[in-house]
Amino acid sequence: MSNFGTENNPWRIAVIGAGPAGFYAAEHFFKQSDIFANVDIFDRLPTPHGLVRSGVAPDHEKIKNVTRVFDKTASNPRFRFFGNVEFGTHINLADLQKYYHQIYFSTGSLVDRKLGIPGEDLPRSHSATEFVAWYNGHPDFRHLAFDLSQERVAIVGVGNVAVDVARILCKTVDELKFTDISDYALEALSKSNVKEVILMGRRGPSQAAFSLKEIKEMGELADASSITLQEEMTLDEHSAKALEDNPDRTTEKSMEVLKAMIGGSKPGATKTCSIRFLVSPTALHPAEDGGVGSMSVARNKIEASSSGRLSSKMTDETFEWPIGLVFRSVGYRGEALPDIPFREDWGVIRNELGRIVTDSGAPVLGCYAGGWIKRGPSGVIGTNKPDAVESVACMIEDLASGKHFTPTEPDMADLIASRQPAAFSYQDWLELDRIESEKGAALGRPRVKFTSCEEMIAALGK
Numbered sequence: 066m067s068n069f070g071t072e073n074n075p076w077r078i079a080v081i082g083a084g085p086a087g088f089y090a091a092e093h094f095f096k097q098s099d100i101f102a103n104v105d106i107f108d109r110l111p112t113p114h115g116l117v118r119s120g121v122a123p124d125h126e127k128i129k130n131v132t133r134v135f136d137k138t139a140s141n142p143r144f145r146f147f148g149n150v151e152f153g154t155h156i157n158l159a160d161l162q163k164y165y166h167q168i169y170f171s172t173g174s175l176v177d178r179k180l181g182i183p184g185e186d187l188p189r190s191h192s193a194t195e196f197v198a199w200y201n202g203h204p205d206f207r208h209l210a211f212d213l214s215q216e217r218v219a220i221v222g223v224g225n226v227a228v229d230v231a232r233i234l235c236k237t238v239d240e241l242k243f244t245d246i247s248d249y250a251l252e253a254l255s256k257s258n259v260k261e262v263i264l265m266g267r268r269g270p271s272q273a274a275f276s277l278k279e280i281k282e283m284g285e286l287a288d289a290s291s292i293t294l295q296e297e298m299t300l301d302e303h304s305a306k307a308l309e310d311n312p313d314r315t316t317e318k319s320m321e322v323l324k325a326m327i328g329g330s331k332p333g334a335t336k337t338c339s340i341r342f343l344v345s346p347t348a349l350h351p352a353e354d355g356g357v358g359s360m361s362v363a364r365n366k367i368e369a370s371s372s373g374r375l376s377s378k379m380t381d382e383t384f385e386w387p388i389g390l391v392f393r394s395v396g397y398r399g400e401a402l403p404d405i406p407f408r409e410d411w412g413v414i415r416n417e418l419g420r421i422v423t424d425s426g427a428p429v430l431g432c433y434a435g436g437w438i439k440r441g442p443s444g445v446i447g448t449n450k451p452d453a454v455e456s457v458a459c460m461i462e463d464l465a466s467g468k469h470f471t472p473t474e475p476d477m478a479d480l481i482a483s484r485q486p487a488a489f490s491y492q493d494w495l496e497l498d499r500i501e502s503e504k505g506a507a508l509g510r511p512r513v514k515f516t517s518c519e520e521m522i523a524a525l526g527k
């Protein structure tokens with residue numbers, strides 16, 4: 066170890082991205098008993114907590130309790146938050162090298178994957194990512210509009226994000242009004258004309274990506290009936306064999322839940338959510354107004370590869386569905402950061418166990434990755450904890466062998482003040498949090514969110 070990591074000459078780390086991955090890394094830096102670490106976390110938004118604030122569904126309030134753990138980490142006097150400060154705009158790699166020994170990138174995967182079908186860019190065809198960020202009050206997405214006057218909506222993909230979107234579209238205003246959903250989204254949803262939501266899985270029910278808890282919730286909606294089809298619930302030979310060879314209680318339970326929805330789970334409900342399997346959109350077609358009016362759909366069958374992977378293959382059987390609004394929910398990808406090697410094919414920073422590497426596999430001095438931008442968009446919030454442990458282990462190993470930057474400048478705070486006078490501290494966030502919670506308490510809601518940076522700046526008199 067070099068001659069730092071002591072109380073007076075600490076290990077200096079910059080974390081770019083203040084979501085769960087960044088906070089779990091900070092927690093782990095502070096856990097090191099033999100190294101004193103100073104951690105500065107930067108985020109391009111004024112508010113911390115990443116997808117816990119802008120991704121977790123508003124009706125999943127309990128999941129958001131994890132922010133208490135992040136608050137505890139932030140209460141360490143060696144922790145600082147610089148919100149409203151963007152890597153690539155206000156600060157860059159050359160700046161950071163002057164102030165820190167190591168840099169940890171945890172910028173997540175905010176961009177949606179495309180379907181690559183004709184008509185995908187028509188009006189009323191959106192990514193689920195945008196819709197989620199919109200109803201959660203993300204400042205970059207608040208200006209968007211979704212045409213909820215349409216009666217039939219298709220959501221492509223059957224992961225948890227797709228189910229979140231289906232549930233929000235199917236819930237009544239009474240089911241949503243005591244959540245922290247953004248006010249404008251609640252207002253728009255209160256006027257929604259949506260009658261049928263179709264969730265489209267390209268493979269079969271035993272391969273669906275949603276979790277058991279999430280699919281159970283679809284059977285518990287106040288005014289929407291979730292429906293599956295008998296013929297799509299009967300497993301093909303490959304899927305049946307795969308389950309027989311590798312019995313999985315969770316999949317079996319999901320199948321039970323889905324089978325209980327055959328023909329409809331709630332007679333008399335005014336909305337339906339059709340959960341369909343073995344179907345893929347092949348094209349979107351415009352209505353007279355130019356927006357999505359219908360969808361061409363192909364029936365799929367399951368094929369098994371020699372490795373045992375079950376994939377979908379389109380058959381000649383096709384359908385035309387009248388559809389007025391489409392959300393694609395087929396996974397996220399990360400965005401490249403200036404001067405940081407990136408794998409375009411996977412949408413992640415090029416890395417080995419969190420150590421950032423060049424195209425030829427050589428380690429990039431002082432640079433590490435964690436969370437979705439390291440491994441891709443998988444797992445739940447807690448998955449980022451072991452992920453952070455893995456990356457931090459590489460950082461500590463490299464410190465020990467002297468592979469790190471040699472900072473020459475004392476404190477990044479002065480540079481930030483000159484580059485971004487409207488930077489937010491964690492104290493600022495706690496004040497915003499207090500105001501939001503107070504507004505919410507008066508209405509029986511967990512909080513009423515600020516949804517624009519200008520409002521946040523004004524609220525704090527910055």
Ligand code: NAP
Nearest residue numbers: 222223224225226227267268274394395396397442443444
């Ligand atoms: P995901 O879990 O990876 O699901 C993606 C879905 O898109 C899968 O059903 C996939 O089908 C399908 N898909 C991919 N390409 C497709 C194509 N070309 N055509 C049709 N379907 C296609 O992704 P996600 O829903 O975005 O979620 C991301 C992560 O966040 C996941 O780990 C998820 O569990 C997590 N998350 C958790 C919660 C929660 O815990 N409540 C909430 C939201 C998100 P195949 O399986 O056939 O590829």
